[in-house]
Amino acid sequence: MEFKHKTTVRVRTFEIDSQGIVHNSNYLKYLEIGRVEYKRNLGYKILKNGLFDDGLKVVVVHNSIDYKGFAFIDEELNIFTRIAWIKNSSFCFEQKIEKVKDGTIVCEGKGILVNLNPKTNQPETIEEKFIIEMENFEGKKLQITDNK
Amino acid sequence: MEFKHKTTVRVRTFEIDSQGIVHNSNYLKYLEIGRVEYKRNLGYKILKNGLFDDGLKVVVVHNSIDYKGFAFIDEELNIFTRIAWIKNSSFCFEQKIEKVKDGTIVCEGKGILVNLNPKTNQPETIEEKFIIEMENFEGKKLQITDNK
Amino acid sequence: MEFKHKTTVRVRTFEIDSQGIVHNSNYLKYLEIGRVEYKRNLGYKILKNGLFDDGLKVVVVHNSIDYKGFAFIDEELNIFTRIAWIKNSSFCFEQKIEKVKDGTIVCEGKGILVNLNPKTNQPETIEEKFIIEMENFEGKKLQITDNK
Amino acid sequence: MEFKHKTTVRVRTFEIDSQGIVHNSNYLKYLEIGRVEYKRNLGYKILKNGLFDDGLKVVVVHNSIDYKGFAFIDEELNIFTRIAWIKNSSFCFEQKIEKVKDGTIVCEGKGILVNLNPKTNQPETIEEKFIIEMENFEGKKLQITDNK
Numbered sequence: 317m318e319f320k321h322k323t324t325v326r327v328r329t330f331e332i333d334s335q336g337i338v339h340n341s342n343y344l345k346y347l348e349i350g351r352v353e354y355k356r357n358l359g360y361k362i363l364k365n366g367l368f369d370d371g372l373k374v375v376v377v378h379n380s381i382d383y384k385g386f387a388f389i390d391e392e393l394n395i396f397t398r399i400a401w402i403k404n405s406s407f408c409f410e411q412k413i414e415k416v417k418d419g420t421i422v423c424e425g426k427g428i429l430v431n432l433n434p435k436t437n438q439p440e441t442i443e444e445k446f447i448i449e450m451e452n453f454e455g456k457k458l459q460i461t462d463n464k
Numbered sequence: 465m466e467f468k469h470k471t472t473v474r475v476r477t478f479e480i481d482s483q484g485i486v487h488n489s490n491y492l493k494y495l496e497i498g499r500v501e502y503k504r505n506l507g508y509k510i511l512k513n514g515l516f517d518d519g520l521k522v523v524v525v526h527n528s529i530d531y532k533g534f535a536f537i538d539e540e541l542n543i544f545t546r547i548a549w550i551k552n553s554s555f556c557f558e559q560k561i562e563k564v565k566d567g568t569i570v571c572e573g574k575g576i577l578v579n580l581n582p583k584t585n586q587p588e589t590i591e592e593k594f595i596i597e598m599e600n601f602e603g604k605k606l607q608i609t610d611n612k
Numbered sequence: 613m614e615f616k617h618k619t620t621v622r623v624r625t626f627e628i629d630s631q632g633i634v635h636n637s638n639y640l641k642y643l644e645i646g647r648v649e650y651k652r653n654l655g656y657k658i659l660k661n662g663l664f665d666d667g668l669k670v671v672v673v674h675n676s677i678d679y680k681g682f683a684f685i686d687e688e689l690n691i692f693t694r695i696a697w698i699k700n701s702s703f704c705f706e707q708k709i710e711k712v713k714d715g716t717i718v719c720e721g722k723g724i725l726v727n728l729n730p731k732t733n734q735p736e737t738i739e740e741k742f743i744i745e746m747e748n749f750e751g752k753k754l755q756i757t758d759n760k
Numbered sequence: 761m762e763f764k765h766k767t768t769v770r771v772r773t774f775e776i777d778s779q780g781i782v783h784n785s786n787y788l789k790y791l792e793i794g795r796v797e798y799k800r801n802l803g804y805k806i807l808k809n810g811l812f813d814d815g816l817k818v819v820v821v822h823n824s825i826d827y828k829g830f831a832f833i834d835e836e837l838n839i840f841t842r843i844a845w846i847k848n849s850s851f852c853f854e855q856k857i858e859k860v861k862d863g864t865i866v867c868e869g870k871g872i873l874v875n876l877n878p879k880t881n882q883p884e885t886i887e888e889k890f891i892i893e894m895e896n897f898e899g900k901k902l903q904i905t906d907n908k
Contacts, residue, residue, distance in 0.1 A: 476641070476644075476645060476648075477644055477648060477658065477662065478641050478644065480662070484660050484661070484662075493624070493626050496624070496625055496626065497624060500624075500625065500686075509686060510625070510685050510686040511685075512632050512684050512685060513632070514625065514628070514632075514685060536660050537658050537659075537660060537662060538648075538657060538658040
């Protein structure tokens with residue numbers, strides 16, 4: 317997997333559990349930070365209502381994480397993010413978290429998001445301009461057919 | 465201090481820090497649970513916009529906690545809540561957290577909340593009916609003058 | 613899916629995001645509460661070091677969630693938990709979260725945990741007595757071969 | 761108040777409550793980030809057991825926050841931190857959080873920490889070298905008598 321986007325966080329004192337390692341739920345927070353920064357890098361920002369200023373209403377329908385190692389208090393972590401594919405109304409983030417100090421992989425994650433019609437809350441086709449934008453950034457075709 | 469309201473929580477795995485004790489910020493969450501349940505006990509509930517269905521817009525302007533002991537993973541804690549005083553547009557929660565198993569005190573907290581005009585966001589006099597309601601529940605006079 | 617274990621939580625004010633719904637990472641916390649209570653129901657409890665008093669060292673290696681609906685502030689949620697399968701050194705929790713008020717499904721989750729040798733941190737065969745215990749509770753065979 | 765230490769955070773999507781503002785408990789997390797970075801700036805770092813590598817065992821005995829304004833999703837915040845005073849076995853952090861974009865003050869906080877004997881967990885006199893270190897950084901006398 318190749319990633320064109322990276323952002324960095326530091327594990328904080330309140331993200332550790334009683335085994336001295338990052339609590340498993342906090343990685344979903346790190347992955348979301350990665351997704352927000354990926355989007356910011358494309359030129360968008362979050363509005364006060366929690367949506368981006370691209371006019372879309374996008375919700376997470378699936379998240380999964382494979383934990384590969386332990387991250388400890390105060391460690392710096394690189395969060396790598398890419399778009400893996402785009403279907404008619406959904407797209408998929410693939411992500412990886414590594415330790416800054418030595419590149420040890422901590423976890424791999426995947427999130428599937430769906431584009432909704434802001435009024436009906438029903439899935440809506442992703443506009444061509446957003447597909448082009450993501451494909452340009454990733455440097456390859458991302459669109460796949462829904463029955464793939 | 466005498467308390468007429470109590471609610472109980474259990475310390476969860478993700479609320480512990482690397483010293484094996486509840487992280488200091490999580491007590492503010494427990495105190496808020498106590499305040500919400502106190503209000504629920506008076507017959508109100510929270511709406512989707514985060515405000516109670518009493519029509520008021522109330523915000524926290526001060527919180528303080530004195531940590532008296534350590535709470536550990538999986539322990540059950542009693543959160544005691546009372547209204548200590550009511551001024552013109554503000555009122556004060558006094559709270560105490562104890563271990564269920566032996567009554568050991570874990571912390572004492574205080575929160576001051578201000579009633580705002582929902583349109584102007586400026587402090588607004590608390591209506592008499594709410595004062596009576598709180599005084600009835602606490603069984604004593606709570607209203608004090610602002611320059612006290 | 614049939615579930616023999618259920619526990620209930622209430623969505624708290626600090627678990628909501630700016631879209632007014634439970635933040636996607638908080639469901640992993642709810643799922644963990646479900647797992648801890650499942651284990652408590654079998655007679656175990658968590659020690660101060662974050663491990664259960666069954667002498668095992670178990671870590672989460674995979675979590676996934678499918679979000680099926682939105683949970684809102686102050687709603688009560690039922691967390692259903694069962695063991696889906698047991699392999700040589702790993703086992704799988706299957707879980708479902710529903711609204712108490714009407715049974716609307718909010719999300720489905722899955723977690724795979726691995727039993728480690730506490731000294732070497734290498735995967736270790738799960739003892740027969742624990743398998744029997746889980747199978748007795750679930751009322752069916754859970755053990756499957758690793759290459760299934 | 762003059763501050764010689766500053767660190768910056770960005771408000772994250774999971775730190776917002778249903779009123780669209782940072783939840784009041786999350787400021788304690790920001791304040792702790794400020795304190796950790798203050799200490800790092802003096803040359804120390806946190807060990808896996810949650811203590812700093814200065815050999816001290818220090819615990820928080822008091823926290824208070826005065827909320828002065830609302831911070832919104834995605835805003836960058838400057839956290840200013842200073843030591844206000846040092847007594848025999850305790851010392852006090854004074855802190856302020858401002859918006860990066862315009863310097864609007866969001867809140868002011870105070871934390872009192874106590875130095876414990878790591879074996880007895882009883883308060884222990886803070887060694888002269890640590891006092892000198894903090895006074896040198898702050899550029900003034902910090903030590904006050906306990907009965908002040």
